[in-house]
Amino acid sequence: MTADLFESVAGLLPSREVMAEGAVLLRGFARPVEAELLAAISEIEAQAPFRRMFTPGGHQMSVAMTNCGNAGWVTDRSGYRYDRIDPGSGKPWPAMPSVLRELAESAAGEAGFAGFVPDACLINRYEPGAKMSLHQDRDEKDYSAPIVSVSLGLPAIFLFGGPRRSDKTQRYRLAHGDVVVWGGPSRLFFHGVAALADGEHPLLGRKRVNLTFRRAR
């Protein structure tokens, strides 16, 4: 049912911007299911609270994170990895709600990656001032699978570089409901998020939440 809704909305509003080869921005693609997404995130958060993790170098991240799905991304002094278990609770991460999975699958299909089935969803929470430094996503097993990201709440300035850290970065404003599919060559491009500007979002208040759907294993 939700899959049909995405198809009809995508047909009516074909907002599609190619940022680079394999990187497709679908503005507002998540808006039809925003209420369901926020309810699902609240339930996940009740089982697996957001927490600010530590990098292997010992720095505490400004972004707070949680996960759902069969694999969750974690970082601590021993490194970055995907784990079935939430180290905070010792229990498996909450299951991926079908509204989240269906949104990611339909966005991937719109971008030409039909058949994408995510097994991990990392949920990042930014409060004003939180940022993510330039990095590559290299902890997944198969780089031929895309990553689907969904932005909710306050807008952010997303920094999008190239295959080398020294490549020039382009800036994109990602707003509530925007979905980006990162596949093909862009899958390993450097990227980051500038410090979140303060503001008040009508549904989320003073924060931004970003979902990234991945094939981790």
Ligand code: MD3
């Ligand atoms: C481009 N998150 O969790 S989402 C991350 O807004 C991460 O929270 C950012 O980078 C956020 O790793 C950006 C957009 C994104 C995600 C993965 C990518 C862009 C990407 C992988 C490759 C290239």
Ligand code: FE
């Ligand atoms: Fe990333």
